[in-house]
Amino acid sequence: MNEFPLLTLTIWLPIIGGLVVLASGDQEKSLAKWTALAFAILTFLVSLGLWIGFDSSTAEMQFVERSAWIPTFNVEYFLGVDGISMPLIVLTTFITIFVVIAGWEVITYKPSQYLAAFLIMEGVMVGVFSALDAILFYVFWEAMLIPMFLIIGVWGGPNRVYATIKFFLYTFFGSVFMLVALIYMYFQSGSFSILDFHSLQLGMTAQTLIFIAFLLAFAVKVPMFPVHTWLPDAHVEAPTGGSVILAAIMLKIGGYGFLRFSMPITPDASASLAWLIIALSLIAIVYIGFVALVQQDMKKLIAYSSIAHMGFVTLGFFIVFTIVLNPNLSSGAIMGIEGGMVQMISHGFISGALFLCVGVLYDRIHSREIADYGGVINTMPWFGAFMVFFAMSNAGLPGTSGFVGEFMVILATFRADFWWAVLAATTLILAAAFTLWMVKRVVFGEVKNDKVAALSDLDLRERINLGVLAAAVLALGLWPAPLMNVMHATVENLVTQVSACKLPAAERAECELARPETVATLN
């Protein structure tokens, strides 16, 4: 426990880096860029230490750092990671590198502030994933909004004010209720430690209210239907880097929240309301699939595609309750959660790459309209190859990471209910339809207009950027075992937690009605 404070370093190194970049000013543009890149890469290397030093045989928190922060309220500076948060931290530090590179030449307005915002954002997001104290978590959670708000608001498109306010209000609206729930649990347990919350006994009414409070916060972040409409607007207005971070990391925080808070803290309420989340997830997959089909704007299309793919994440998480409550099913729960987790990581790569692809085109022609393109491959063969590759990954082609999570979630959902699996599997058709139809109109065909005819292919910087992401997508698709091995112990432990009954003794009967077998074994 008294090891080197690796987590603290991963959080504060980029934040300090951000301040340094900020201080370097805009006079020496290349200085700011190289400093930012150096800090991003350094942070990634530091975070790799987490992966290397991680003990995948235990579900215990690792790299734990714990010291008092506000003793009056028993608030602590309490950090630690398990098999769920560690991969997400590495994803964060990995993706940030590409964001820095992507903003390299395009951002001419206050580039040092732009880069600083991303580095600070990186540290804060790592903080969200590693905080084990509820107040610390909440601070990071809200702090995350500020750089994002600035990134969209300052470097965004023409309609950025509407988008930022919508983004801010939506997410802020959700998180206020979460704060209330956290404070309530503090009064119950006398501690702000999330791990203490996990073992807190709560009555059904309290659980339900807490569950709903969390749901409001996390559902907005994921985003789930019907609180998803901020995402397309935010993406459209955000600069490329902002879109990448938004899609690749920020959405994952919602999914992470369900795993860290809702499911283990309120398992009984989660179980009784799982139908709601499952229904909303299936709506996200099918309804949003159709909506994505008719988008005219590439970024909107990819944003809607993100919502549909995140539907798989929440579906994978919440079918777990149907499975553990069914005495005829002995397994499937672990696969659902692991599938959702893989889907989050994979979506980080793929959506990030797709937004970078759109960014490449936008940098050249300054349009995101599908109709303004056509036959791009004739002038940009390298770009075309990458675009087709990432589109295929987005459509869940086996061999790419996009397949792994979808496949696992469909397999797990089938156990829960045949018809849910049927609805989930429609993504095979819908995702292929909306992604490849876009590719057909943008990439293939004859050169549509003079602007397309004048396009220049990817430069080395862009090729490296997309090439490394493509390699990551392939590696995860061809051999997901290393990622899975990291998660197994934690997910198994989580399934045990969500199977347990947390109602106080007086309400136990309700548990026994719902799940006769599991209660018997746990008592």
Add this chain to the structure above:
Amino acid sequence: MENLYLTIVLAPLIGAIVAGFLGGRIGRRGAHSVTIAGVGLSALLSLWVLTAFIWGDLPVFNETIYNWMVSDGISFEVGFLVDKLTAVMMATVTFVSLMVHIYTIGYMAGDEHNWPHGALSGKNSYQRFFSYISLFTFSMLMLVMSNNFMQLFFGWEAVGLVSYLLIGFWSTRESAIFANLKAFLVNRVGDFGFILGIAAIAMYFGSMDYAEVFAMAPEHAEIQVALFGGVSLMTLICVLLFIGAMGKSAQVPLHVWLPDSMEGPTPISALIHAATMVTAGVFMVARMSPLYELSEAALSFVLIIGATTAFFMGLIGLVQNDIKRVVAYSTLSQLGYMVTALGASAYAAGIFHLMTHAFFKALLFLAAGSVIIAMHHKQDISHMGGLRKYMPITWITALLGSLALIGFPGFSGFFSKDAIIEAVGHSSLFGSGYATVLLTIGVFVTALYSFRMYFLVFHGKERMDEHTKHHLHETPWVVTVPLILLAIPSVFIGWYAIEPMLISDWFASGDWNPIMVAPEHDTLLPLREHWHGQVAFIQHGMTAWPFYLAMSGLGLAAFVWWLVFARNPRIDEQLQALGGPVTRLLQDKYGFDDFNQRVFAGGGRDLGRALWMNGDRALIDGAIVNGSARTVARMAQRVRHLQTGYLYHYAIAMIVGLVGLLTLFVTL
């Protein structure tokens, strides 16, 4: 052995990677050399494996190569299962692929003319093409050599991807990129069923491994699932898996993509859309025979779909004038024959026909390609004629291929098709009568469209323009040699392979049966019992209905499109006009395309637009999000009036409030 099998699989992959990424550096010659070397090596080793199974006693190989992942107690692995069934597929795939590779040198030699001037996507297109077809060979080998359901799905989708890339190879052509999107999406409809089938297996068997699942299958035969008012688990699994096969093997109603796939260059029509990829569904069902044998309902479903495809798609071939489309509809029809054989539990006969068809249909496509080269990429058979004088090798090989296709006695197609029709005739499943009738009449249709095309292309007067006619000549040796090499098995393979594949119980021996048939479904049993050698089989065949029908089809075709056509060149149109509504129905392809285009493609877009406009925009954003913002603003406007700033207003309010409260307290 593991290294041998790995070599077979990886050699084409390495070729594909080298040609794909270094194509610009190694040039055309380097690209085709490296890919041909890779596929050639695989083909040689595959043939060795096949012969070692036939004459030696090569043991069945079933091992894991690497562990993909483990989740929830199910191990997902990449591994190979090589038995006799696999060996036949491997040899067929790699041999046809090698022929197509060689042929491509000639066919794609002038590919720069297929691209708009200056298009960078046309740069190195020759090398890219070789890279794709080698990648295809790798994917197809992964599919047939898989020992588990997950890898099967991998191969299944990977061949779909390459098919997508190759149909749309000439990506500046609108028709090509329409066709490849259509092909991918229709296949995805099939895969939708397929993945649910795999999910059902994962749930009930807890394993992805073929051997484990097959061993457990009999215990699961009695399980009923509470769906559709109660259905047996095996029926559910088999039908779901077969929906996948319907997509890949283009069975009605998921056949619509295959004719359009002809937009791709001809070599891939031969390799992917005739000989190998489209037969993946047939292979898959044969591989799953231990499951299909447990569900007669599923077998009946397979039987009926197959027979419907075999007959009705053949009919469309009669009214097509594009040389490749005639062959494409013929492929649909022949796939129907194979699938019908599977439905009748004659899996061995289905695989046998798969193999003979791979040779003669690849031959016919490549011959068609040879004609297309000579005709300067014009494909309309009504403007051909008399080509036999100019291209003797193409002519003779195409004739041999056509005879094999219609099942002329002694040719390979005769053995395989007769075996299928006979087996279906012995089936007692629901729908077998329907299937027998359709398959038998189908023989007549096959002969008619095949020789209509043959006579229109190779006989009669030359009907092309003077310029084309002036340049007519036989194609170069890289084109004709593969034709000859494919013509040899098209003629002889049936004679040699029928005994090992159908008669001597080749697929069912030892402790591992690649194909399992329940005794009560063994429709090939009569053939085995009454087997007196190939000559007797031919003699017997020449006294049966299919033979008469094939000959009358051939005779009628010769009469109409050779004899009558010589005097009246408009006979084709006149006949079609005579057909009236029937011709129109066939030309509309029974309306499948229009229906799909309107209902699924158009309907999907309309639904999407409606949901977006009414759901996201009007309801959520309009009414709720912006609506609540407006409500807050309006409320604020109203409430603001209360704060007037006049002291007497506040005083009045206070007094009213006070009185009100006092009243309340007093009455309480």
